[in-house]
Amino acid sequence: MVKTAIAEIIIYADICCMSNPLIAYLQLFRHLDENEQQLIKAAFVSKQFKEADSLFGSGRVCREMFFICKGILRIMVRNEKGNDVTHFFLKENQFCTILNSFNNLIPAEESIHAACDAEVLVISKSKLDELYAELPFLKELITQITQQALLDKIQIRNSYLGQDSSTRYQLFMMRQPEIALRVPLSEIASYLGITPQSLSRIRRNVK
Numbered sequence: 001m002v003k004t005a006i007a008e009i010i011i012y013a014d015i016c017c018m019s020n021p022l023i024a025y026l027q028l029f030r031h032l033d034e035n036e037q038q039l040i041k042a043a044f045v046s047k048q049f050k051e052a053d054s055l056f057g058s059g060r061v062c063r064e065m066f067f068i069c070k071g072i073l074r075i076m077v078r079n080e081k082g083n084d085v086t087h088f089f090l091k092e093n094q095f096c097t098i099l100n101s102f103n104n105l106i107p108a109e110e111s112i113h114a115a116c117d118a119e120v121l122v123i124s125k126s127k128l129d130e131l132y133a134e135l136p137f138l139k140e141l142i143t144q145i146t147q148q149a150l151l152d153k154i155q156i157r158n159s160y161l162g163q164d165s166s167t168r169y170q171l172f173m174m175r176q177p178e179i180a181l182r183v184p185l186s187e188i189a190s191y192l193g194i195t196p197q198s199l200s201r202i203r204r205n206v207k
Contacts, residue, residue, distance in 0.1 A: 021069045044121040049114040056112040062098040071118025086191040088153045115183040
């Protein structure tokens with residue numbers, strides 16, 4: 001009976017962890033006890049967004065960090081011609097914010113939008129600072145994760161530079177297929193620096 005009860009508790013704990021993607025993700029890097037899990041859960045607020053909804057607008061200080069549970073977000077800027085240019089896509093199990101603005105409290109040129117329907121966990125900078133004070137290890141962990149993710153995104157984007165339009169699209173399909181199948185064609189074109197018309201033509205010609 002005792003063994004059965006213990007097994008049920010373990011299964012229940014696993015289910016609870018699975019129901020919160022952020023806890024499950026952080027557990028990949030460090031074991032979190034029940035108290036730590038509860039503090040983290042309480043600090044984040046769940047929100048849902050529809051495709052094209054704005055999570056953060058440019059020209060302001062970004063004071064929120066998002067953890068993506070479902071969907072894809074895009075970070076973009078408006079160029080001198082007034083066109084929106086996608087800089088990065090972010091998907092499930094990634095943190096998203098305008099890092100320089102968030103860390104240094106300066107206005108951001110970038111904005112954050114939902115590239116498809118999305119569910120995120122949100123925390124304000126002030127609340128995150130409080131959480132760091134309660135769980136000091138968390139600051140170093142999240143800082144390492146967000147900085148490495150930024151480097152990875154820049155590396156992927158830079159890999160497209162110097163390539164012709166067709167090659168950029170084929171590289172994108174190989175390296176980010178899970179995004180290619182879920183976001184509008186116009187946003188892929190913006191990300192790759194290709195007009196939607198050219199991208200449609202390239203897609204038809206790619207075997």
